[in-house]
Amino acid sequence: MTDTLMSPYPLNAIIAGASGLVGSELLHQLLDHPRFNYIYALARRPLPFHSKKLHQIIDSQLRIIAWENDQPVPEYGFICLGTTKKKAGTKQELEAVDVDLVKNVAITMKNLGVKHLFVVSSLGASTYSPAHYLRCKGKMEQALTTLAFEHCVFVRPGPLKGERNQPRQDELVVQRIFDVLHPLMIGPLQHYLPIPAEDVAASMLKLAITCNKHQLRPTTIISGHHLRSK
Numbered sequence: 118m119t120d121t122l123m124s125p126y127p128l129n130a131i132i133a134g135a136s137g138l139v140g141s142e143l144l145h146q147l148l149d150h151p152r153f154n155y156i157y158a159l160a161r162r163p164l165p166f167h168s169k170k171l172h173q174i175i176d177s178q179l180r181i182i183a184w185e186n187d188q189p190v191p192e193y194g195f196i197c198l199g200t201t202k203k204k205a206g207t208k209q210e211l212e213a214v215d216v217d218l219v220k221n222v223a224i225t226m227k228n229l230g231v232k233h234l235f236v237v238s239s240l241g242a243s244t245y246s247p248a249h250y251l252r253c254k255g256k257m258e259q260a261l262t263t264l265a266f267e268h269c270v271f272v273r274p275g276p277l278k279g280e281r282n283q284p285r286q287d288e289l290v291v292q293r294i295f296d297v298l299h300p301l302m303i304g305p306l307q308h309y310l311p312i313p314a315e316d317v318a319a320s321m322l323k324l325a326i327t328c329n330k331h332q333l334r335p336t337t338i339i340s341g342h343h344l345r346s347k
Contacts, residue, residue: 127154130325131191131231133179133198133222135164138277139237140197143318144171147195152326155189159222179222184229193325194231196222199239201250208249215253220260232267233328235321240275240341262336268328272321273340276311312345320344 130147134140135158147153148168158164159174159181174181179198198219205211223234242254258271320339 128152128193128326129155129157129189129191130193130195131157131159131226131229132195133159133226134196134237135160135166136162137197137199138314139274139317139321140195142315143195143197143321146315146318146322150322150326155191157191159225179218179225181225181229190230191226192230192232194223194226194234195321195325196226196234196236198222199237211250212253212256215250216257216260219257223261223264227264227266233270233325234261234264234266234268235270235272235325236261237317237321238271238273238338240273242271242273258338266335268333268335268337270321270324270328270333270337270339272317272324272344273338274312274317274344275341277317278311278313310342312342316345 130153132140132144132147135144144156144158144164144166147156148166148170154170155172156168156170157172157174158166159176159179161175161177161179163175164173176182196219198214200211200214202208202211205214219236223236226234236258238258239251239254241248241251242258244252244255244259246252246255254273261269261271320343324333324337324339
């Protein structure tokens with residue numbers, strides 16, 4: 118990112134899901150970025166991050182109960198929330214997180230003053246997908262699009278690479294399979310190659326910094342290998 122793509126004033130942001138694989142990478146990058154001055158982290162429990170820029174908002178349901186009028190307004194919002202059926206227990210509980218919770222957090226962010234929203238979704242997200250997980254991601258995208266942010270950007274990575282606090286065995290298996298198949302993954306198949314979480318986070322941050330300069334559409338989708346760092 119060059120200086121010509123950056124406006125001179127400091128930016129404020131809020132992130133939900135900073136304890137996850139992409140979210141933790143993104144929070145690190147936000148804290149390290151010189152343009153971001155004030156960063157709120159909306160979390161269920163205290164995060165192991167310390168910075169004069171960071172202001173944690175802790176609530177078990179990711180609500181904001183109190184807000185002082187003199188607090189800096191975050192114009193940029195990042196949502197990195199999600200679960201799996203195995204972790205959630207049932208399809209209904211998965212949908213409660215991946216659709217309902219994400220929508221509620223997005224509404225909270227909009228009410229705070231967020232204008233530009235960036236959300237982790239999934240490759241293949243569609244309300245018509247035969248897979249429940251991907252249908253939920255599609256429903257989530259559809260719900261957030263109706264909230265009328267100035268920009269609502271969905272990043273749709275394929276399989277993720279990185280170290281989770283609680284490793285997902287299915288992701289580890291997928292990574293091993295694709296390590297073998299990598300030479301065969303060309304053309305459209307590149308979208309399904311595992312992508313480092315730090316690349317997804319870096320793409321979200323770059324899109325946020327340049328969204329006005331690049332005149333992104335109100336709703337933008339970035340998928341698969343397009344999220345990979347060059």
